[in-house]
Amino acid sequence: MTLLADLVSFLDRELRITEIPDYPGAVNGLQLANGGEVHRIIAAVDASLPVIEAAAIGGPGLLIVHHGIFWQGVQPLTGAFYRKIKIAIDAGLAIYSAHLPLDIHPVWGNNTHLAKTIGLIDPEPFLAWKNIHLGLRGTWQGSRTDLAGVLENAVGARVHICPGGPENITSIGLITGGAGSEVAKAAAAGIDTFITGEGPHWSHPLALELGINLMLAGHYATETSGVQSLAAELGRGSSLPWTFIDQPSGL
Numbered sequence: 184m185t186l187l188a189d190l191v192s193f194l195d196r197e198l199r200i201t202e203i204p205d206y207p208g209a210v211n212g213l214q215l216a217n218g219g220e221v222h223r224i225i226a227a228v229d230a231s232l233p234v235i236e237a238a239a240i241g242g243p244g245l246l247i248v249h250h251g252i253f254w255q256g257v258q259p260l261t262g263a264f265y266r267k268i269k270i271a272i273d274a275g276l277a278i279y280s281a282h283l284p285l286d287i288h289p290v291w292g293n294n295t296h297l298a299k300t301i302g303l304i305d306p307e308p309f310l311a312w313k314n315i316h317l318g319l320r321g322t323w324q325g326s327r328t329d330l331a332g333v334l335e336n337a338v339g340a341r342v343h344i345c346p347g348g349p350e351n352i353t354s355i356g357l358i359t360g361g362a363g364s365e366v367a368k369a370a371a372a373g374i375d376t377f378i379t380g381e382g383p384h385w386s387h388p389l390a391l392e393l394g395i396n397l398m399l400a401g402h403y404a405t406e407t408s409g410v411q412s413l414a415a416e417l418g419r420g421s422s423l424p425w426t427f428i429d430q431p432s433g434l
Contacts, residue, residue, distance in 0.1 A: 185221050185421040187213075187277050190245055193420070194413075198284040204313045209282040210253045215268070217277040221245045224425035226414035228406050229432075230254075230278060235267045237428050243275030247414055249293075249406050251280025285409040286359055287315060291416060293359035294319045296408035297378070300337040301330070301355075309356045310368055317365075318358030320374055326350055327376070327396055334378065338404035340431075345387045348375040348396035359405035363397070370395040380405040381434055403432045 191213045195201070200212045214230075223244040227234045230248045238246045258264055271278060286293050298306045298319045308316035323330065327350050335342050356374040358365065363382010370377070370393040377395055380402035390397035411427050418425040 185423055187217060187219050187221050187245065190221060190417060190421065191279065193417070194247075194279060194281070198281050198288060200281070200284055203284045203287070203315055205283045208254050208256050209280065210251055211281055211284055213277065213279050214251050214253065215271055215276075215278040217243055217245075217272075217275045220275075221277065221421075221423065224414045224417050224421075224423050225276075225428060226410040226425065227428040227430060228403055228410060229430060230267070230280065231430060232263045232267050234428050234430050235271055235276070235278075239270050239274035239276050244277070245417075246271075246276055246278045247410050247417075248278065248280050249282060249285060249410055251282070252278060281409075281413070283315070283317070285413065286406075287317065288409070291409055291412040293406050293409040294357060296412065297337060297357055297359055297405055300408075301333050301357075301378075303355055303357070309374075310358060310362075310365060310372065317362065318356060318379075320354065320356040320372065323352055323355045323376075325352060327352055330355075330376065331398065334398060334400050338400045340401045340404040342401075343399040345390045345397035345399075347390040347392075347394055352376050352396065359409075361402050363399060366390050366395065366397055367393065402434050 225238040225246045229250045230252045303321040306319040306321040309318040309320035354374040355376045357378040360380045362379040363386040366386045378398045414425040
């Protein structure tokens with residue numbers, strides 16, 4: 184058993200929860216408390232009803248998610264939202280959410296993991312937003328076809344390719360999640376290939392016009408590694424067991 188307060192204090196400090204800006208609905212940090220004790224750790228990408236139902240089995244625990252229970256903003260405690268909260272409280276399940284603080288973390292972050300997995304060389308901060316950088320950029324040597332294969336192996340999912348740039352790739356910028364709308368800024372940064380999870384329809388023709396490769400590897404698929412790394416780190420530090428609930432969206 185570990186105290187919830189100790190785990191939250193560690194997460195808040197290491198993820199710099201109070202320092203990193205985010206979408207208002209992210210509400211990063213502890214979103215739902217429990218009685219104060221944690222006997223296990225669960226990781227998931229989304230705090231959906233199926234995830235919370237699965238996470239509630241097994242006694243008091245801490246569910247760590249990337250997209251929290253307030254993602255859709257303020258809403259009445261009715262329907263599925265009510266059921267999520269009631270199930271979690273009844274089970275002693277605390278919920279902690281970390282969105283951009285986890286995306287950009289230099290050790291446990293989604294960007295860091297994807298960059299390492301595809302072999303990005305000399306990664307450095309990429310695409311400034313407010314007082315942070317949303318992604319990483321670096322060099323890469325190989326063909327567009329080679330990169331697509333490496334990326335599909337990395338995320339375990341199909342990659343959508345917009346072949347607007349060169350076949351032989353030398354520079355990549357990546358932002359996990361749904362950053363396809365940033366394709367113009369990515370092109371202006373001087374890279375030839377932009378990797379992200381998903382984007383709006385118009386990001387494809389715009390990439391063609393801008394002369395940049397755009398690779399969409401799945402919003403969900405590019406964001407599974409961060410919560411798992413974080414849960415594993417907490418497990419090592421507290422000797423608590425941890426599990427990952429896989430609830431892919433296909434998007």
